[in-house]
Amino acid sequence: MTNSSQRLNLFSQLRQWFTKTPDRALDQAYEAALKIRQLEDNHFDGNPVSNRSGNYSRSSYQLLQKDLKKYLSIINRRMAEFRASNSVYAISSVGNGALVSPANAPLSEDLPLDQINGPAVFFTKLKLIDTITDRYQKPSVLALNSLQTRSSNPSALADVESARRTLSDTDQSPNEALSSSSSVLPRSILRTVDRIKQDLDPDAETEVVRNFRNSKTQTTVAITFVLQLIIIPLLAQYLSKNFIVSPIVERSRDLTQADVFLNREMEEDALHELQQYEERFRFEVLIGKTPAIGEADIEERVREKAFEIEEDYRQRSADAVENVFADVIAVLTFSLILTSFKEKVATLKAFIDEIIYGLSDSAKAFIIILFTDIFVGFHSPHGWEVLLEGLSNHLGLPASRNFIFLFIATFPVILDTVFKYWIFRYLNRISPSAVATYKNMNE
Template sequence: MKYWNLKRNNQFAFEKVGPIPRSITNTFEKFRKELDPNGESEAIEEFRLSRHQTITSVKYILLLLISPVLVNQASKFFVFGPCIDYLWNQEQPKIFLNSSQEERAFAELQRFEEKIHFEVLLNPSEDISYEIIEKRVQLKARELGEYYANESANAVKNILSDILSITVFILLMITGQRQISIVKSFLNEIIYGLSDTAKAFLIILFTDMFVGFHSPHGWEVIIEVILRHLGLPESRDFIFLFISTFPVILDTIFKYWIFRYLNQVSPSAVATYHNMNE
C-alpha cells in the first residue's frame, strides 16, 4: 500500500503544476527527507519505484514504436502486397494515380530525350538514326510506365497498411491507460529534471527546427514525401497553405506551454531561454 501511495504522490508531483515553482518545493522536500529518521527506507522504496517506472516506461515506449512498424511492414508484404499486385495485374488500371505522377514522368522522359539529342550533337561523327533515338525513347517510356505503375500500387499498399498500423497504435493507447500515466510521469521527470541551460537549449533547438525561419523548407519536403507515400497529388497550394498555418499553430501551442507550465515549474529556465534567444 505504501508503495502505491508513493507512486500516486510521484505522479501528482510531475503532472500537477502549483502556484509555487517546483524547484523551491523540491528543495524543502529534500531537506525534510534528510531530517526524517525513516528517510533511508523511503529512499529505498523511491528507488524501487523509480526503477519500476523506468522499466515500464521504456518497455511501453518500445511497444508503441515497434508494434505499429512491424504490423505495417508485415501486412504490406504478406497480406496487402500480394492482393494488390494480383488485382493490379489482372485489371491493369491506369499507370498514374494523380496528375503529379504524370507530370514527373513526362518531365523525366523529356529530360531523357533532350539528353539523347545533346549526346548526338556532341558526337556528330556517330551514325545514330532517328529510329534508334525513337526506340531508346520508347524503352525509357516503358521503363517509366513500369516504375510509376509500381509506385501507384505501393501507394495503395501504404494506405491500407498505414490504416492498420494506426489502428494498432490506437488500440495500444486505449488498452494501456495505466502504462501511459507511468510514461507521462517518467517523461515529465526527465524534462523537468534537466538543468536550466539544457532546457533552454532544447527549447531553442525545437523551435528553430520546427517553427524557425528556415523550417518551411523542411516542412515542404516532409509534406511532399507524405503525399507521395500515400499516392496523393502534390498540390502546391495545399503545401503552401499548410506551411503558412501549421508552424504558426505549433509555435502558439509551444509558447502557451512555456507560459502556462514551464514558467511556473522552472522560471529560471525560461529566463535562460530568453537570454540565449536574444
C-alpha cells in the same frame, strides 16, 4: 474414435468449461484481493494504499497506485463475470443445492481455505473481496448531498460534511495538498526538516533502496514501452503491406486495368524523364559517344525506355496505394497500443515529466529554443515543404503548391501560439527561472 464421439467429447469439455466459469471468476477475483492485501501489509502496515499511510516518493507511490488500480480492475471484471455466469450456472463449491447462508456455514478466518468446507470457502472469498473493494470505494457526492437534504440532525449534517471533506482530501494529489496547506514557517524549512527526519530514520537505507528499485522499474517500463510504440507499428506496416495489402492491390489493379499514373504530376514526371532520355541519347549520337544509328533505331530505343518508365510508374502507383492501407493499419496498431496499455502510458508520462522537470533551467531553455526554431523558426518553412512533398509522394497524392504554402502560413503560427501559451500557462508557474533564462537566451 468416430466423428460423433469426438464432437460429443468436445461439447462435454466446452460445457464443463462454461459450468466452471463462476468458480474461475471468483478465484481470480480472490487472488487479486489477496494481492491488494499483500500490498497493504508489505508497504503500508496493513493500512489502505494511500499517501498518508506510507512515506514514499511521488514516483514510488505512483507505481504502487498503478498496481492497486490493476488489481481493483481485475476484481471488478471478474466479479461482473461471476455475477453474470452465476445466474446461469450454480457455483460448484457450494454444491448442487442452493447457497447456504453464512449462519449455516460459519466462517473461520484462522483456518486455511483447504481446511474449510465448500460453502464457507465461498463466503470467505466473498467477504475478503467485499472488504477490499469497500476500502477503495469512494462515497458518492450525490449520495452525500441527498443524505444532507433528508437529514435535519446537526450531528448527521456534521458527519456528512466530514465525509465530503474526506472525499475531497482523498482526490487531492500530494502536490496540491502541499500547495493548499498553510503554515507559519516557510515550506522550504519544513521540507528541510522532513528531509533531515528521513535521513535520521533507521529505515532510511531500506527506503532509498526501495525507491531506487521502483525508479529502475519505472525507467525499464518506460523505455520498453517507447520501443514498442516505435517497433510494433513499423512492423505492422511492413508485414501488412508485403503480405496482405500488396497481393490484394496488385490483383485488383490487374483485373481492373488501372491507370499507370495516380495523378497528373506523376505523368508529367514520366514524360519529362522520357524526354530527357531521348535528348541525351540523340546528343550522345551527335558527339560520337554512341555509334551512329538510324532514326528507326532511335525510336525503338525510346520506345523500350517508355515501356520501362511505364512499368516503373505502375509499380510506384501500386506502392502508393499500398502505403495508404498499410499506414492506416500502422496508425490503428499505434492507437490500439495506447488504449490497451493505459498504465504504461501513465508510467511513460511520469517518466518524461520527471526527466523534463529534472533538467536545469538552462537545459530547459535550450530545448525550448531548439524545438521552436526547428518547427516555427525562420528556416522552418523549407523543412515543412520537404516533409509535405515527401508525404505526398509516399501516399501518391499530388503535391499542391497552394496547399503547401497555405499550410506553412498557418500551422507554424498555430504551433508557435501553443508554445507561447504553454510557457505562459505552465512553465511560468512550475519553473519561473527557466522562463527568465529562456527570455535572456532568446533575446
